[in-house]
Amino acid sequence: MDVDALIDDMAARARAASLALAGMATDAKAAGLRAGADAIRAASDAIVAANSEDMARVAAAGLSGAMLDRLRLDSARVAAMADAVAAVAGLADPVGETIDSRTAPTGLQLRRVRVPIGVIGIVFESRPNVTADAGALCVMSGNAAILRGGSEARDSNRAIHAALVEGLASAGLPVDAVQLVPTTDRAAVGAMLRAAGRIDMIVPRGGKSLVARVQAEARVPVLAHLDGINHSYVDAAADPAMAERIVVNAKMRRTGICGATETLLIDRAYPAPAPLLAAIVASGCELRGDSAVCALEPRARPAGDADWDTEYLDAILSARFVDGVDGAMAHIARHGSHHTDAIITADEATARRFLAGVDSAIVMWNASTQFADGGEFGLGAEIGISTGRLHARGPVALEGLTTYKWLVIGSGQARA
CATH class of the missing domain: 3.40.605.10 (Aldehyde Dehydrogenase; Chain A, domain 1)
Incomplete structure (x- = not known):
């Protein structure tokens, strides 16, 4: 032909x-x-x-x-x-x-x-x-x-x-x-x-x-967008029940869509990380973490350098601890794909810093990244999600x- x-x-x-x-x-x-x-x-x-x-x-x-x-x-x-x-x-x-x-x-x-x-x-x-x-x-x-x-x-x-x-x-x-x-x-x-x-x-x-x-x-x-390496950041001021509900949904509702969370970032000062990590594993998700994550959740596997830059599109989540919102934003700037990133916190000032400081097409506060969808935005069906600037x-x-x-x-x- x-x-x-x-x-x-x-x-x-x-x-x-x-x-x-x-x-x-x-x-x-x-x-x-x-x-x-x-x-x-x-x-x-x-x-x-x-x-x-x-x-x-x-x-x-x-x-x-x-x-x-x-x-x-x-x-x-x-x-x-x-x-x-x-x-x-x-x-x-x-x-x-x-x-x-x-x-x-x-x-x-x-x-x-x-x-x-x-x-x-x-x-x-x-x-x-x-x-x-x-x-x-x-x-x-x-x-x-x-x-x-x-x-x-x-x-x-x-x-x-x-x-x-x-x-x-x-x-x-x-x-x-x-x-x-x-x-x-x-x-x-x-x-x-x-x-x-x-x-x-x-x-x-x-x-x-x-x-x-x-x-x-x-x-x-x-x-176009090349990758959906999306992050959910759980801040020290996050409500634990809300954090568990949002993170599990953001990863596991549908793992193969571009709005799925691929990396979880947890503030070192967050008071309830162990139950959060346990909830992720209990949902049927494979967890790959840094040394601190693996110490808290024995079922987690050690994450390699490539995990922070991987769009799994599967029931796999990488997770690490960071030093507050600045640490989260620094990680996202280095490893993110400018698609969708979310913060979970009850602190409005911290949330506003995240919303203003993360350079992604969609930035969320207290919501699952799975909402990154034209229909959910009231736009009807979408032809795609663009991460470009033009x-x-x-x-x-x-x-x-x-x-x-x-x-x-x-x-x-x-x-x-």
């Missing part, structure tokens, strides 16, 4: 679809997404059956438990996927929104308004729900999407995409608004990354190797999928 020709053709059709979407009324886009959600619900049995084929194939290949959890679909997850698409239809449309306006001394009226980015390529692994989430967000924000899913979710992605597009088309939206690359050949990713001028932005969602490849090879702007940061939803242009209205002015 000539993958460059394939991607060029898909991009040309996506461009035409994006131009149609950009001028489409909010109600029309919302109606299309609601129809897409209904079509996904109607196809639930077919989607679950396709997912079962994927699960059987990758389980035989030895995929990890965390990755299997990301891939797995059942009727409840399909229903949640459809609900997420419908929820996007109910969000405020950012396209055409006036960001700011003013009148220049020349009398020119100036307005900055939000506009779609254009054609967005999404390269993802494992999670088939990205097919629906990314497609819905792109459509509502007036963009066309080119989706390239991983081979492990091949059948699931195809079933979800077919249902979504059937619904969009039934409501009069362009069929090419959401396209799925028909091959799982890795060369197709390279073709997308080289498609400067045809694809306007690439969003990678997947493991470290995928994101690293995209960032290294792309000739197209990239919106364009968009944190959960990227509708607003993050727009740029802006200047509208300038004059009354005959000519510049001197």
Whole structure:
């Protein structure tokens, strides 16, 4: 297969679809997404059956438990996927929104308004729900999407995409608004990354190797995060019951998501570290700690230098003691990935120092890092979490999928 020709053709059709979407009324886009959600619900049995084929194939290949959890679909997850698409239809449309306006001394009226980015390529692994989430967000924000899913979710992605597009088309939206690359050949990713001028932005969602490849090879702007090395810091003033509840949830609710805590930091002055560590082990988590942690919890294994820089995406947690909030912030600055970090404390002044001093896209106080999710932030489904400093940061939803242009209205002015 000539993958460059394939991607060029898909991009040309996506461009035409994006131009149609950009001028489409909010109600029309919302109606299309609601129809897409209904079509996904109607196809639930077919989607679950396709997912079962994927699960059987990758389980035989030895995929990890965390990755299997990301891939797995059942009727409840399909229903949640459809609900997420419908929820996007109910969000405020950012396209055409006036960001700011003013009148220049020349009398020119100036307005900055939000506009779609254009054609967005999404390269993802494992999670088939990205097919629906990314497609819905792109459509509502007036963009066309080119989706390239991983081979492990091949059948699931195809079933979800077919249902979504059937619904969009039934409501009069362009069929090419959401396209799925028909091959799982890795060369197709390279073709997308080289498609400067045809694809306007690439969003990678997947493991470290995928994101690293995209960032290294792309000739197209990239919106991504490389790692989710997230920290939960238990301060001396933390309530012990709250600390146990939050830390166990932050690690163990779903270990394979990018918002899971990977390192626990404990203030040396915290009065109840032993019960906290015991609760973590009792939850079924493997604990890897510094010498002080291992002395308090005999079931802990000694942590190596690499543990502080590892995104486990599994039931494994590294833990160490630090000298107060300054020690916690120093550790995060050295080992963190600028994704999500949390402090647990009853001391507001200490919390404010942490919130201001930690340079991450999401910084939390007395909450589980598992809340690092666009849906939990009221943004609807998210296309990803960005840890960069340009364009968009944190959960990227509708607003993050727009740029802006200047509208300038004059009354005959000519510049001197």
